[in-house]
Amino acid sequence: MRIHASFLLPALLCLLQSARVIAWGVAGHQIVATIAQIHLLPSVREQLCDILPYNARCHLAPYAAWADSIKRQPQWRWTSSLHYVNGIGDYPAEHCVFGEKGWSSEKNLLTALVNVTYETQQYGGSRQDIAIRFLTHYLGDLHMPMHLSGRDRGGNDDHVKFEGRMTNLHTVWDTLLITQSIRTLSNYTRPTSSKRIESALRGSIYDAYVRWIVVEGIRGWWANDWLAWPSCPEGGDLDPALLVPRNMDEDSVDFPIHPDVSQGQAILGAGPQPPIDPPSLPICPQSWATALHPLNCKYVWPPHYDTRGKPPELDTPAYLGPIRDQHVVERLLAMAGVRLAAVLNSLLGDEGEKSALGHGLDGLVWE
Ligand SMILES: *[C@@H]1O[C@H](CO)[C@@H](O)[C@H](O)[C@H]1NC(C)=O
Ligand SMILES: *[C@@H]1O[C@H](CO)[C@@H](O)[C@H](O)[C@H]1NC(C)=O
Numbered sequence: 001m002r003i004h005a006s007f008l009l010p011a012l013l014c015l016l017q018s019a020r021v022i023a024w025g026v027a028g029h030q031i032v033a034t035i036a037q038i039h040l041l042p043s044v045r046e047q048l049c050d051i052l053p054y055n056a057r058c059h060l061a062p063y064a065a066w067a068d069s070i071k072r073q074p075q076w077r078w079t080s081s082l083h084y085v086n087g088i089g090d091y092p093a094e095h096c097v098f099g100e101k102g103w104s105s106e107k108n109l110l111t112a113l114v115n116v117t118y119e120t121q122q123y124g125g126s127r128q129d130i131a132i133r134f135l136t137h138y139l140g141d142l143h144m145p146m147h148l149s150g151r152d153r154g155g156n157d158d159h160v161k162f163e164g165r166m167t168n169l170h171t172v173w174d175t176l177l178i179t180q181s182i183r184t185l186s187n188y189t190r191p192t193s194s195k196r197i198e199s200a201l202r203g204s205i206y207d208a209y210v211r212w213i214v215v216e217g218i219r220g221w222w223a224n225d226w227l228a229w230p231s232c233p234e235g236g237d238l239d240p241a242l243l244v245p246r247n248m249d250e251d252s253v254d255f256p257i258h259p260d261v262s263q264g265q266a267i268l269g270a271g272p273q274p275p276i277d278p279p280s281l282p283i284c285p286q287s288w289a290t291a292l293h294p295l296n297c298k299y300v301w302p303p304h305y306d307t308r309g310k311p312p313e314l315d316t317p318a319y320l321g322p323i324r325d326q327h328v329v330e331r332l333l334a335m336a337g338v339r340l341a342a343v344l345n346s347l348l349g350d351e352g353e354k355s356a357l358g359h360g361l362d363g364l365v366w367e
Contacts, residue, residue, distance in 0.1 A: 033060035035337025043350035067137035082112035086150030096297040143336035230342030232284035
């Protein structure tokens with residue numbers, strides 16, 4: 001019997017392990033973290049070795065989904081409402097409103113992001129470790145459109161089919177769209193010549209998908225837009241000059257660094273009164289979310305979407321076609337990753353390195 005038990009345990013662990021790898025809540029967050037890792041300044045990567053737990057191996061991905069894994073534990077239950085934000089009166093696509101009438105809770109994804117960004121800057125030790133884990137996670141959540149709408153509990157109550165199986169709309173976006181892409185992607189299985197990309201990959205099932213997103217997406221489809229992703233349009237005192245690459249060479253990149261990042265005091269005391277975006281931190285969750293929320297009305301619950309009848313099959317050209325054609329999911333993952341890198345570079349980057357590399361990744365070398 002002992003033999004059985006000792007045989008079973010590793011088998012069980014193995015099962016659990018693969019279940020975790022396949023569960024996309026997890027992988028989506030890890031992909032975002034991996035794309036961020038690719039864009040970190042060397043000094044930030046080094047610091048992560050000291051800040052994150054040893055078994056993270058200086059990488060953001062291993063703890064990217066940690067915030068989900070703890071949110072049902074009694075001492076962390078207060079964080080479970082921080083994974084989403086619901087605008088009052090929002091019901092995509094009929095009523096596409098985000099924040100104009102306020103939020104259903106003051107403790108939400110937007111205020112939490114400001115909080116953990118402030119804490120990342122302000123603290124060291126385990127408090128900074130926890131703050132970075134939350135920051136990594138919440139920035140991922142901000143870029144999953146259904147975390148920005150309360151309709152049908154963020155799609156959890158919408159029964160749908162995907163590839164013939166019963167599921168819900170939230171899971172389709174959180175998990176199944178990404179898994180399907182990974183399964184059907186047949187290229188990028190070999191290492192690229194870019195050390196920057198390859199050194200951030202960890203032998204995961206999504207490596208090829210990350211390569212595709214970075215090589216064809218960030219360096220291709222969105223080559224003209226991605227440098228502006230981390231900017232904060234309503235940040236007020238953000239210097240727009242910092243957003244413009246110094247030369248337009250394809251490999252040169254620049255991130256906005258908030259000028260008065262060191263004065264991030266008083267954020268917590270100010271309370272989550274609108275507008276939520278703090279002028280003193282390199283993050284503007286409200287502006288970013290306001291621009292992302294319409295995706296709910298265009299793609300998630302499009303005007304022709306109807307849940308009243310039988311659960312609709314969503315793996316169809318009518319629903320999935322535009323999402324695939326426009327790389328909607330890949331763009332969200334890329335955007336979250338680039339923004340996460342920009343925030344961490346600006347908060348933790350070595351000053352000398354930041355000025356040498358043009359306040360960010362001006363000297364980014366791909367090869
Ligand atoms: C910010 O974080 C601290 C500690 O992590 C917590 O006590 C506080 O409630 C948080 N506030 C919000 C709005 O998340
Ligand atoms: C890689 O595969 C994707 C998805 O199948 C396709 O869109 C893309 O064009 C391919 N790229 C190359 C270089 O073959």
